Amino acid sequence: MTTLNRKTTGRRRSRWFAQVGWRHVVAVLAVLFSLFPIVFVLSAALNPVGTLSTTDLVPTGGVSLGNFGGLFERTAFGRWFLNSLLIAGVASFASVFLSALAAYAFSRMRFRGRRVGLLSLLLIQMFPQFLAIVAIYLIFGTITDLWPSIGFNTPWGLLLLYLGGALGVNTWLMKGFFDTLPRELDESATVDGASHAQVFFRIMLPLVAPILAVAGLLAFIGTINEFLMANVFLTSTDSKTLAVGMYGLLQSNERNNNFGIFAAGTLLTAIPTVLVFQLLQRYIVSGLTAGAVKG
Amino acid sequence: MSTPLSGPGSVTQTPGREPAGSPPSRSRPSRSRVTRDDAPITLTGLAGKVLLLGLTAGVAVWAAFPLIAAGMWVGLALLAASTAGLFYLYLTRRHIPAKYLVPGTLFLIAFQVFPVFHTASTAFTNFGDGHRGSKDDAIVAIQSSSVTQVPGSAEYALSIATKGDPVTGPLVFLVTDPGTGAVSVGDTGGLRQLDAADVTVATGGKVTAADGYTVLNFGQASSRSREITDLVVPTAGGALRSSGLSRAYEGKAVRAYEAGCDCVRDTGTGQTWTADEQAGAFVAADGERLAQGWKVNVGLSNFTRVLTDENISGPFLGTLIWNFAFAIGSTGGTFLLGMLIALALHSPRMRGTNLYRVLLVLPYAMPSFAMLLAWRDMFNADFGLINSLFGLDVDWFGQAWTARFAVILVQLWLGYPYMFLVATGALQAIPRELTEATSVDGASPWQSFRAVTLPLLLVALSPLLISSFAFNFNNFNAIYLTTEGAPFPADNPTNGATDLLITYTYRLAFGGQGAQFGFAAAISLFIFAIVAVVSAVSFRRTRQQEEVYA
Numbered sequence: 001m002t003t004l005n006r007k008t009t010g011r012r013r014s015r016w017f018a019q020v021g022w023r024h025v026v027a028v029l030a031v032l033f034s035l036f037p038i039v040f041v042l043s044a045a046l047n048p049v050g051t052l053s054t055t056d057l058v059p060t061g062g063v064s065l066g067n068f069g070g071l072f073e074r075t076a077f078g079r080w081f082l083n084s085l086l087i088a089g090v091a092s093f094a095s096v097f098l099s100a101l102a103a104y105a106f107s108r109m110r111f112r113g114r115r116v117g118l119l120s121l122l123l124i125q126m127f128p129q130f131l132a133i134v135a136i137y138l139i140f141g142t143i144t145d146l147w148p149s150i151g152f153n154t155p156w157g158l159l160l161l162y163l164g165g166a167l168g169v170n171t172w173l174m175k176g177f178f179d180t181l182p183r184e185l186d187e188s189a190t191v192d193g194a195s196h197a198q199v200f201f202r203i204m205l206p207l208v209a210p211i212l213a214v215a216g217l218l219a220f221i222g223t224i225n226e227f228l229m230a231n232v233f234l235t236s237t238d239s240k241t242l243a244v245g246m247y248g249l250l251q252s253n254e255r256n257n258n259f260g261i262f263a264a265g266t267l268l269t270a271i272p273t274v275l276v277f278q279l280l281q282r283y284i285v286s287g288l289t290a291g292a293v294k295g
Numbered sequence: 296m297s298t299p300l301s302g303p304g305s306v307t308q309t310p311g312r313e314p315a316g317s318p319p320s321r322s323r324p325s326r327s328r329v330t331r332d333d334a335p336i337t338l339t340g341l342a343g344k345v346l347l348l349g350l351t352a353g354v355a356v357w358a359a360f361p362l363i364a365a366g367m368w369v370g371l372a373l374l375a376a377s378t379a380g381l382f383y384l385y386l387t388r389r390h391i392p393a394k395y396l397v398p399g400t401l402f403l404i405a406f407q408v409f410p411v412f413h414t415a416s417t418a419f420t421n422f423g424d425g426h427r428g429s430k431d432d433a434i435v436a437i438q439s440s441s442v443t444q445v446p447g448s449a450e451y452a453l454s455i456a457t458k459g460d461p462v463t464g465p466l467v468f469l470v471t472d473p474g475t476g477a478v479s480v481g482d483t484g485g486l487r488q489l490d491a492a493d494v495t496v497a498t499g500g501k502v503t504a505a506d507g508y509t510v511l512n513f514g515q516a517s518s519r520s521r522e523i524t525d526l527v528v529p530t531a532g533g534a535l536r537s538s539g540l541s542r543a544y545e546g547k548a549v550r551a552y553e554a555g556c557d558c559v560r561d562t563g564t565g566q567t568w569t570a571d572e573q574a575g576a577f578v579a580a581d582g583e584r585l586a587q588g589w590k591v592n593v594g595l596s597n598f599t600r601v602l603t604d605e606n607i608s609g610p611f612l613g614t615l616i617w618n619f620a621f622a623i624g625s626t627g628g629t630f631l632l633g634m635l636i637a638l639a640l641h642s643p644r645m646r647g648t649n650l651y652r653v654l655l656v657l658p659y660a661m662p663s664f665a666m667l668l669a670w671r672d673m674f675n676a677d678f679g680l681i682n683s684l685f686g687l688d689v690d691w692f693g694q695a696w697t698a699r700f701a702v703i704l705v706q707l708w709l710g711y712p713y714m715f716l717v718a719t720g721a722l723q724a725i726p727r728e729l730t731e732a733t734s735v736d737g738a739s740p741w742q743s744f745r746a747v748t749l750p751l752l753l754v755a756l757s758p759l760l761i762s763s764f765a766f767n768f769n770n771f772n773a774i775y776l777t778t779e780g781a782p783f784p785a786d787n788p789t790n791g792a793t794d795l796l797i798t799y800t801y802r803l804a805f806g807g808q809g810a811q812f813g814f815a816a817a818i819s820l821f822i823f824a825i826v827a828v829v830s831a832v833s834f835r836r837t838r839q840q841e842e843v844y845a
Contacts, residue, residue, distance in 0.1 A: 135413035164406025
């Protein structure tokens, strides 16, 4: 009896493993892979010595928040943080709005040059803006001479530059979403006497709000991480963004010594995006795949 | 490939074509437009219009003054025309689509299309360090840089100052005339007298403070002594140069331009350098070039240099191949890993998927620039985590193949959560009946995956794969923030084993060894051509695929 029992439970166990258990093994391994660099950064941020050479995966030499204090004392981190929030916030908001405007026109109106317009958007996107970084640098040299307030070392110049890529970024994705909204909605509003602007602001925008939020979040993350153009643009300490400023922390011989405060800065940078990301995750999954299939 | 979807500067996904559903009512005449003409003018609409147009007018006026001051009449005309155009567009009731398209298009033209054309025209010049300005600028620079001190010439008390950041801002000289006590500010443009009320002068004549300038202290100045030595301020009689950090002298130019022979002659040695209009430089009979040249059109030579100059074409080809390998490796790797994990978690009997998902996706939400830098230090040969954790002693970024492996691994970490997310979404969209039907028909799980799930996944994800490929093809951050292109071969410090074309271009344009803007622009155009061809081919292929499976 007992041997028979043991046999069946054994068999059940191996069947459980074949169907479900291995999935947990894969998931745990993947989670470990995902987490260990983050744990390393966390441990570096809490490391009281604050150097790379003394940092291990798990904090062994005690825990301290000194690196966070040092970050604000020794660097202009607060300033960089504000700069990044300002630039990324305004840029993502404005670029989403601009592309929503264009997507509405492409989705709901028929006009001469519509196909050409859509195709050329696709073509222009293939030339990433930063490939023209040499030309942009030269152009903004002139702009800095003429209008210093939107030139190098100002957030506004960089912002204008980011808006140059606004149309390409999300127009196609959003057009796909506008297309899925039934036309009867806005047509009946038009019959009732609504102007095209009222249709856009009062009817369309609220309906596509989720995709606007997702596109905005992705644009926000993208702008926070943008390094190349910001690095060319922002050279004075006070105008830097997080990416440029924190890159400077790890330059040359300060690399080992600054690692602790760098890690602290990384964690602080991550907080807003991780939070919003977890909130919007569901939309991101459905938004990306729907946009991809419908193109 | 942290955020392949968006963000300024990133190549965006969004390939494709018209949506299959909701066929646009192309045949229907735009009845709505007729109706719209009768739409009432609302108060908010009117107020918004007045506000925005007023703002536009204000910006235009503000922008006009510097243009007038600089005498840039073409720019002024463009500004006036576009402002007038905007006013016409938003005051008329016609051209409704344009009202929605113009705002974004204006930015697109100014900051994306125009730079592309500018890139194209720069690619045909020798523009770069030593070839920045006109021939006259070059002559001034040559003459003033050859200034040497004449015995008994005047000496000035000198302070170094800047208008910007003490570490990087452009330097100026603040000098006090020993005779008159007048303070002047000098840069490469010349000497300008400052108002005595705006400056504080210590005894001995050294300026300690000046309105609008930051005077560098000794430490700041000595860390930039190279730049200070190189700074030459042209004056009427010759030029000012520094001697040490607190004295400046006025000297005479040894080299002088002679219009008769269109050449530069050294009054000391008698040597001459004749202007070469093709190369944009003064060249001596023995082929020696003066460092300061001027900008000229060089035709196709930047392009042919990439293809024919062996010092460039060899490394360029190597970089191109690695560039493809990197883009394919990081896109394919993240896709495979992400899909496998998504498949593993995709089971009705699986518990805790939500928790797994939250933890798995964390790398995607972390700031990628910072994590790239953190990974760089995890691969540190001396005290990096990887070596100490696994008891290794590998100089990861010191050898070509380990460095390449490392950057791909980092990309895998950054990118697979994104692929996992989208694969999860796509899997949920595949009806379960399809796979159940295959298992009823006796297919193994592997067979049903091959025949049903994978093709459907690929249809859904191939546009994203293409855009991810295009993004990774120019993934500047991935290389620049980790290896910076290293390791470099001993004989070529400009082109490393992990360099992508984009990092190579960046180094040519902004690297330490002197900017080569023209050449860098030519390489940009090469990259554009390659990306365009690859994208065109892959779009065409996925379209065919979609027709097969959809």
